[in-house]
Amino acid sequence: MTQSLVRLLPPLFCLVLAMLTYWQLPHLDAEQISLLTQLPFIVCGLAAFMAILANRSRDLGGAGTMLLGYWLITVFMQEPLSTEPAGQIFALTSLCLPVLLGLFIILPDTGWRHPGFLVLIAFISIFVLIVISLFQWQPLWFDTLMPSAGDPDLLNLKISSLSGLLFFLAFTLGVALPILHKEQLDTSMPSCVLFSFITLGWFGIPQISSIMFSAAGLLLIINQTHSLLNMVYRDELTQIPNRRALLRDVRSMGSTYALAMVDVDHFKKINDNYGHDVGDQVLKAVATKLRRVSGGGKAYRFGGEEFCVLFRGRHTDQVLDFLEDLRRNIADYDMTARDKQSRPRSKKSGEKKRGASRRDCNIRVTVSMGVADSQDALHFEGVMKASDSAMYRAKEGGRNQIKTC
Template identity: 35%
Template sequence: MPLRRALMALSAPGGMAALAWWVARSETASPLRHASWAPELPYLVLGLVALVAFCFHRLNLVYVTGVLAGSCAVVEFVLPEAPRLLPLLVTLLPWNLLLFMTDNPPSLRTASGWLRPGLMALQAAVLVGLARPALWIEYSGGFEAPPADLALALGRSCLPAGWPVVSPAHLSWGLAGVVALLRLSARPDPFRAATLVSLLAVTGGFLDRDLPGATSWYFCGAGLALGTALVQHSYNLAYRDELTGLPGRRALTEAMGRLRGRYVLAMLDVDHFKNFNDTYGHDVGDQVLRLVASRVRRASGSGQPFRYGGEEFTLLFPGKNLEDVVETLEEVRLAVEETPMTLRGPDRPRQKLASRGKRSREGRQKVTLTISIGAASPNAAARTPDQVLKNADQALYRAKQQGRNRVCVAD
């Protein structure tokens, strides 16, 4: 499942980078590489992404686009005259991407909020000092420029003569790529995926920097990957429940608005959920909801699961009748009931929850979860999805009244 989520997170930004790679390398796309507007395209794309990110209060993305735009300018305009800067740029760029995409930084209204812009300015000054020592001395009040040996040392091979060239810059870049991959594996999300894709895209920009027009498209691909991640993140905020990862109530409302013909709506409720919260605490209550959501997602077959709110979930079965889905709903109920939940760590019950928990050999508490389900489909008295959902809720109430841990269908 984590691998699947990581691949899903990589798909959209990876597609943008793949498109940029095709334009940069394909003979068919040669007119695009040599178009008069191509050199300005990455700055336009990165600028638009930065503007939208600023409006969404994503300062980390603003900084990353600034780093990429500056790096693109260095590759296109500075490296041809000062190639010794390449190892330093290769060393600094990946760690800047990782640093600025780690989390959203403090506001610029605070002193700590200026640390990252200050770091960016310092690195830019070092690059200027190495590329234009005279300019550095003129504007720095006479201070000596950074030693050129710094950049040259980063480009020297660490291995003996006759071995492949592996410099500190190569090692830094490879290590940053591994860190980006591990971060994505630990918690797949659009921004972590875009960080890894951007690293790969700008790698192409460095490797193909001598190919006319290629660098612009590689950095454009990195900008498009970041923009795609911003769109995905905004979509998740609007339509996905952060706790369970399921589509939220807004997504359900829109899905219901598209319903036509036959369909079934089912309401699911975690039994005794208030007692779980009161007995074990809200952290365990969150674990319960995540566990139930994962079992509902796996066992729902053709049903579309949603987090309705609180301890309630909804399953939508387009094109189905009640008799078609009763067996699936029973499988969902059993999937939850047959998955005991083990309580670990410091979260211990403050009081016993009668007849619902038992101790394992290691002394850890195991609790059994159950859910009640009510289902309904359109009929003469309930023609709209809202009316059908109300009938499903009434059927859920009957399931609760009849002893819980069961499936009831509307009349």
């Protein structure tokens, strides 16, 4: 829940920045305004470049669509929309932007080197070329797209109701699909939809396109940087911070702390008896328990089946109760490990199959812990060694127990 709320901060930040820039417009000189009009090309271009380096097809699609949209705005829509071809291209853009963004939302994030993504880009390029050629040969065909001078709607939107509906659908898909797939919400694409909707919907507002498309590009950069940092500092399997994050946190930790090394007992046997997949599920379950440690402790995956818990501002005797709770909690927990390979897709066939031969297995796991604190050694490496050797004494002492330095 908190993770999802944190994810809403970057789009909110970009939106507030966009509003502040709008309020500052009267104070900007000609040079600054000229820079502002180039800004979307710079930030969306940078976002596209980052997506290429990180092999992220969805972000590349989003940044590319925003670049294309802004290029169309700067080249063709600087005249009043009641004139040709500005009005026609505006209407075409307001239909194509939500469709393109929606397409990149629906399609899986395969990486841009995936043949499917390259074929899609080829199709989009052919489609754009066909529209441009038709536009040159038969401009009259596009007259029906010209904005009508009918009654203004409630919000005084410049776009047609069809375009409004497409933007709404693309936005809803961008928010709903990650929830349905039980994935983390990526705010980049829904925000690109929202920011381009605001731009085209209220197109008459001065510099709206430069401000909103810059905000969209900035958000793409922030979100990509955030997920790259996540990759660097988060363990892929268990989704808790990794050893690198521990070494980063230690630098800003202060002089009083306690460190517990936690090692899963007889983990090799679990792997050997139930398979590597089940072993992975056990590691995830242990990590989930460790993450919920009380007393202000923070859990990290140190490597393999070894974890550690760091308590800032505490000594060994102040954390033993929390660690004891943790040890008991893990030992009492009946983990149901699912055999993924034999797991049927539908619930019905699953029940049938489980009736015949149950492949899910209940596993009891225990952990051994060793604790040391900042008084036990001069440097963090020394404290780590001390807690590690305490942990080995816990193993020698029969496992499923805690030893102090």
